[in-house]
Amino acid sequence: MSDAKKTFLYDQHVALGGRVVDFHGWLLPLQYDGILAEHGYCRTQVALFDTSHMGQFILEGSDVAAGVSRLLTHDVTRLPVGRCRYTHLLNERGGIIDDAVVMRLGEREFLFAANAAPAPMDLYWIRHHLAGDAVVTNQSEGWGKVDVQGPLAYDVLAPLVDGDLASLRYFRAARMTCMGVPAIVSRTGYTGELGYEVHYPGDALPALWSRLVEDERVHPAGLGARDLLRLEMCFPLYGKDIADDSNPLEADLELFVSTVHDYIGAQALRKWAAEGVRRKLVPFRSETRRSAREGNPILADDRPVGVVTSGAFSPSLGVSIGMGYVEAPFADVGRRLTVETARAKLPVVVSEKPLYRKGTRRMKPSELRARTAGKS
Amino acid sequence: MVPKDLLYTDQHEWIRVEGDVGTVGITDHAQRSLGDLTFVELPATGSDVAKGAEAAVVESTKAAADVYSPAAGKVAEVNESLEDDPGAVNRDPYGDGWMFKVALSDKSELGGLLSPDKYAEFCGDEA
Numbered sequence: 001m002s003d004a005k006k007t008f009l010y011d012q013h014v015a016l017g018g019r020v021v022d023f024h025g026w027l028l029p030l031q032y033d034g035i036l037a038e039h040g041y042c043r044t045q046v047a048l049f050d051t052s053h054m055g056q057f058i059l060e061g062s063d064v065a066a067g068v069s070r071l072l073t074h075d076v077t078r079l080p081v082g083r084c085r086y087t088h089l090l091n092e093r094g095g096i097i098d099d100a101v102v103m104r105l106g107e108r109e110f111l112f113a114a115n116a117a118p119a120p121m122d123l124y125w126i127r128h129h130l131a132g133d134a135v136v137t138n139q140s141e142g143w144g145k146v147d148v149q150g151p152l153a154y155d156v157l158a159p160l161v162d163g164d165l166a167s168l169r170y171f172r173a174a175r176m177t178c179m180g181v182p183a184i185v186s187r188t189g190y191t192g193e194l195g196y197e198v199h200y201p202g203d204a205l206p207a208l209w210s211r212l213v214e215d216e217r218v219h220p221a222g223l224g225a226r227d228l229l230r231l232e233m234c235f236p237l238y239g240k241d242i243a244d245d246s247n248p249l250e251a252d253l254e255l256f257v258s259t260v261h262d263y264i265g266a267q268a269l270r271k272w273a274a275e276g277v278r279r280k281l282v283p284f285r286s287e288t289r290r291s292a293r294e295g296n297p298i299l300a301d302d303r304p305v306g307v308v309t310s311g312a313f314s315p316s317l318g319v320s321i322g323m324g325y326v327e328a329p330f331a332d333v334g335r336r337l338t339v340e341t342a343r344a345k346l347p348v349v350v351s352e353k354p355l356y357r358k359g360t361r362r363m364k365p366s367e368l369r370a371r372t373a374g375k376s
Numbered sequence: 377m378v379p380k381d382l383l384y385t386d387q388h389e390w391i392r393v394e395g396d397v398g399t400v401g402i403t404d405h406a407q408r409s410l411g412d413l414t415f416v417e418l419p420a421t422g423s424d425v426a427k428g429a430e431a432a433v434v435e436s437t438k439a440a441a442d443v444y445s446p447a448a449g450k451v452a453e454v455n456e457s458l459e460d461d462p463g464a465v466n467r468d469p470y471g472d473g474w475m476f477k478v479a480l481s482d483k484s485e486l487g488g489l490l491s492p493d494k495y496a497e498f499c500g501d502e503a
Contacts, residue, residue: 031411034411034412034466035411035412035437035438036412036414036437036463037412224411224437224438228437288415289414289415289435289459289462290415290417290435291414291415291435291440293440312414312437313414313415313435313437320414320415341440342440343417343433343440344417
């Protein structure tokens with residue numbers, strides 16, 4: 001634990017009684033009040049997450065859009081300014097180096113939001129492969145981030161922001177001033193709820209955090225709740241559900257894969273697409289509270305056909321859920337399979353994603369404005 | 377929190393002995409280590425449990441664990457309400473969170489269990 005790094009909010013986590021763990025080399029809270037309680041805060045009020053461990057890279061240059069598109073499964077030359085895209089950085093074999101959100105902040109400026117563990121590799125990869133005059137700055141050295149997530153996220157954040165937060169639609173980002181400090185605010189998240197990610201200078205972040213948790217609707221939340229929330233939405237977790245030995249086609253992410261532009265890994269993906277993938281990442285649900293766990297075998301007629309990559313009890317659904325890779329012929333929605341847990345054989349059914357369907361993430365600006373008007 | 381009227385195991389179970397019946401659950405230390413409970417599997421009423429043998433299973437948001445019976449006997453009653461509300465074990469581990477009752481077959485076995493003081497010391501040493 002001695003080598004693990006502290007985020008800009010470490011003292012806040014300790015002061016609030018967070019149970020701090022080493023997460024990919026970062027000291028972060030697993031929980032404060034309890035994972036189930038924090039999950040509930042996010043689904044009904046607002047959960048506040050410290051996500052300062054994630055990578056933030058600013059990519060700038062006159063031909064940066066074309067350059068970065070050669071590294072991503074999405075052609076960002078056609079991405080309008082102010083929009084965000086969920087996308088993938090691939091190796092030549094089509095394996096996923098990272099899944100990331102890329103935000104177009106200007107005609108010649110992008111923010112690349114990376115997962116913590118692969119961030120150093122991403123930075124190396126982008127710098128190594130980005131052609132032209134593009135400059136890559138590792139903003140995460142001086143900046144952190146908080147995720148303000150939940151149906152009341154707009155209500156708690158809007159008073160602190162100098163700018164039209166209501167107009168910021170789902171998967172949009174903008175530079176805004178937050179508590180007098182220049183920030184990058186994106187309407188994104190990892191929970192399925194209305195929410196914002198506030199990229200913020202590290203030295204000012206403790207003041208923003210403290211101000212937010214003063215609001216009784218805001219509850220600090222840890223990695224445990226975050227993992228449950230994302231699993232209910234079937235958002236893959238890098239390092240568990242996807243990694244550099246899995247490709248976006250088998251991870252059921254072809255929706256995010258462009259077929260019209262060329263990028264590193266595209267050739268390998270075309271080959272996979274033509275031949276058909278051998279395995280698929282599928283969401284599943286059971287009829288009981290007993291959980292499948294990472295690594296449990298998945299069986300069909302007593303024959304192993306796959307493996308669980310994520311599993312947990314879903315508080316929203318009241319039953320256990322999970323994701324795992326199964327051989328392609330067993331990946332159809334409705335297919336009944338068995339997970340072999342350490343203690344029992346658990347019947348599950350392959351389900352449509354997302355498993356949780358009541359999320360508020362797509363709430364419209366008009367709905368947000370109506371709420372503010374109703375209060376004044 | 378280690379109530380004085382119970383006996384304990386080094387696997388963090390407790391037993392409350394009233395006459396020939398022992399009520400069993402997991403300790404406050406155990407529920408705190410496990411975190412929020414999401415599933416409890418109880419033994420069948422009428423089944424025999426051996427001392428130190430697996431009798432129940434608990435799962436939490438973080439882990440799964442076996443619950444071992446602190447004493448041998450026949451399961452007389454189980455707390456079925458935990459099947460829909462495993463959180464009772466977190467809220468009230470020594471009360472509403474009890475798991476099963478055993479008709480004790482050999483009360484002399486209880487002598488091998490930990491006293492409240494010894495158990496508190498054990499948890500302290502472990503921490």
